[in-house]
Amino acid sequence: MRGALSGVRVIDLTGVVSGPFATMFLADQGADVIKIEPITGDITRRSRATIDEAGEFSALFISSNRGKRSLSIDIKEPIGREILTRLLDQADVLVQNFRPGTMERLRLGPKELRERNPRLIYVSISGVGDSGPYVRKRVYDPIIQALSGFADIQSQPLTNRPQMIRTIVADKTTAVFTAQAVAAALYAREKTGKGDYIQVAMLDTMIAYLWPEGMMQYTVVGKEASVSDPNDRPDLVFKTADGYITCGTISDSEWQGFCRATGDPELEKDERFSTPGGRFLNATARINKMQEYIGRYTTAEWLDRLDAADVPCAPILRRADVFRNEQVVARELIEELDQPTVGRVRQPKPAAKFEINRSKIGGPAPRVGEHSREILRDIGYDDASIDALIERKIVRSI
Structure with a gap:
C-alpha cells in the first residue's frame, strides 16, 4: 500500500513554508498533493538563492514541496477560480494560508466550498488568527518568535537580551500541528461522513508548543514570582x-x-x-x-x-557533519534523489516509520505547472481548451 493517506487528494493553496511543509508530510504519507501555484510560481522558488540555471528552484522550495504535483493557474481570473472549484469538488482536503479574508473575497471561503462539498476538510493557516488587534498585521516567523516568548527564552544569561532562534521554528512547528490536525479530521470524517473547518495560527501553535517547560514559572496562578526561571542559566554547550x-x-x-x-x-x-x-x-x-x-x-x-x-x-555536530554522523548513516536517515534541472539533492526521509503503510519520499519537487495538463484532463478539460487557457496565460504548463 502506498502510504497511510493513499487515495486522499489534497489541494495545496499555500506558499512560503508553514503550509507547503505541512502538505509535504501528507504527500510523504501517500496523499496526492496538488500544489496550486500562481503563474509566476511559489515565492519560495526564488527564496534567497536559486540553485538551477532556470531560476525555478531554491533549496527551501525543494525541501518543502517534494512529491507534489504542480498546477499553475491564475485564481484571480474567473476561469482560474472555476478550475479550482472543480478540483475542490473532488478533493478531500484544502490547505490555504492567505491573509484572513482573502479567500472569502475570492468567493472561496469555507462556507461556500463546504456547501459544495460537505466532505471537504478546509484548513486555514494564519499568523495570529482571524480576530484580535493584530489580525491585519503582516507576519513572518520572527514576529511569532517575538510574540510567543521564544525570543525571551533564548535570552543571553548575562545581559538578558532576547535572541531569535536561527531557524524558522514557528513555520515548521505550525506545519507539524497542521498535518496532525488534518489526519485527525480525516479520521473523524470516516465516522461521520462530514468534513471540517480547521484554523491553525502560528501564534497559537508556538504558545502551546512552548508551554510545558518553557512556561513552568507561569503555570500556577499567583505563584509566578516565587518560581525561578529555568532558563536563567548557561546552556548545555x-x-x-x-x-x-x-x-x-x-x-x-x-x-x-x-x-x-x-x-x-x-x-x-x-x-x-x-x-x-x-x-x-x-x-x-x-x-x-x-x-x-x-x-x-x-x-x-x-x-x-x-x-x-x-x-x-x-x-555537538556542525551542520556539514550531520549527514555523515555514524548514527544518521546507520539509520539511513538521508536519501538522495534526482531533482530535474538541479541534479542530485539530499532530503531527510519521513521521520515517522510505519511498518505496514510505509511513508516515503514520493519524488522530487515539481517544476512550475509541470502537471497542469494532466490535472486539467483529470477534471474534464480537453487539449484544445487547455491550449487556449495557456495561450491566455490563465494556466502555465511546461
Missing part, C-alpha cells in the same frame, strides 16, 4: 579540549555518573548538587563547574567517559 559536547545530569544516577567520569571524588560530596532540586536551584554554578572539568579532555575522551558512566551525552 560545553567546550572540550578540541570541540564541543552536550550532556545532561537530571537524575541522581546521571549526576553521580558525571562525578565518576571526572575522576574527582570531591565533586560528588558537593551538597549544592546532591539532589535534583539542588541541581536545579544551583544550575548556573553546576554548569560552570561541569565546564571546568570538561575543558580538560578531548571530545572523544569525554564521550567515552560519559557513555561508560551511562550519562546522556553527544558531540
Whole structure:
C-alpha cells in the first residue's frame, strides 16, 4: 500500500513554508498533493538563492514541496477560480494560508466550498488568527518568535537580551500541528461522513508548543514570582579540549555518573548538587563547574567517559557533519534523489516509520505547472481548451 493517506487528494493553496511543509508530510504519507501555484510560481522558488540555471528552484522550495504535483493557474481570473472549484469538488482536503479574508473575497471561503462539498476538510493557516488587534498585521516567523516568548527564552544569561532562534521554528512547528490536525479530521470524517473547518495560527501553535517547560514559572496562578526561571542559566554547550559536547545530569544516577567520569571524588560530596532540586536551584554554578572539568579532555575522551558512566551525552555536530554522523548513516536517515534541472539533492526521509503503510519520499519537487495538463484532463478539460487557457496565460504548463 502506498502510504497511510493513499487515495486522499489534497489541494495545496499555500506558499512560503508553514503550509507547503505541512502538505509535504501528507504527500510523504501517500496523499496526492496538488500544489496550486500562481503563474509566476511559489515565492519560495526564488527564496534567497536559486540553485538551477532556470531560476525555478531554491533549496527551501525543494525541501518543502517534494512529491507534489504542480498546477499553475491564475485564481484571480474567473476561469482560474472555476478550475479550482472543480478540483475542490473532488478533493478531500484544502490547505490555504492567505491573509484572513482573502479567500472569502475570492468567493472561496469555507462556507461556500463546504456547501459544495460537505466532505471537504478546509484548513486555514494564519499568523495570529482571524480576530484580535493584530489580525491585519503582516507576519513572518520572527514576529511569532517575538510574540510567543521564544525570543525571551533564548535570552543571553548575562545581559538578558532576547535572541531569535536561527531557524524558522514557528513555520515548521505550525506545519507539524497542521498535518496532525488534518489526519485527525480525516479520521473523524470516516465516522461521520462530514468534513471540517480547521484554523491553525502560528501564534497559537508556538504558545502551546512552548508551554510545558518553557512556561513552568507561569503555570500556577499567583505563584509566578516565587518560581525561578529555568532558563536563567548557561546552556548545555560545553567546550572540550578540541570541540564541543552536550550532556545532561537530571537524575541522581546521571549526576553521580558525571562525578565518576571526572575522576574527582570531591565533586560528588558537593551538597549544592546532591539532589535534583539542588541541581536545579544551583544550575548556573553546576554548569560552570561541569565546564571546568570538561575543558580538560578531548571530545572523544569525554564521550567515552560519559557513555561508560551511562550519562546522556553527544558531540555537538556542525551542520556539514550531520549527514555523515555514524548514527544518521546507520539509520539511513538521508536519501538522495534526482531533482530535474538541479541534479542530485539530499532530503531527510519521513521521520515517522510505519511498518505496514510505509511513508516515503514520493519524488522530487515539481517544476512550475509541470502537471497542469494532466490535472486539467483529470477534471474534464480537453487539449484544445487547455491550449487556449495557456495561450491566455490563465494556466502555465511546461
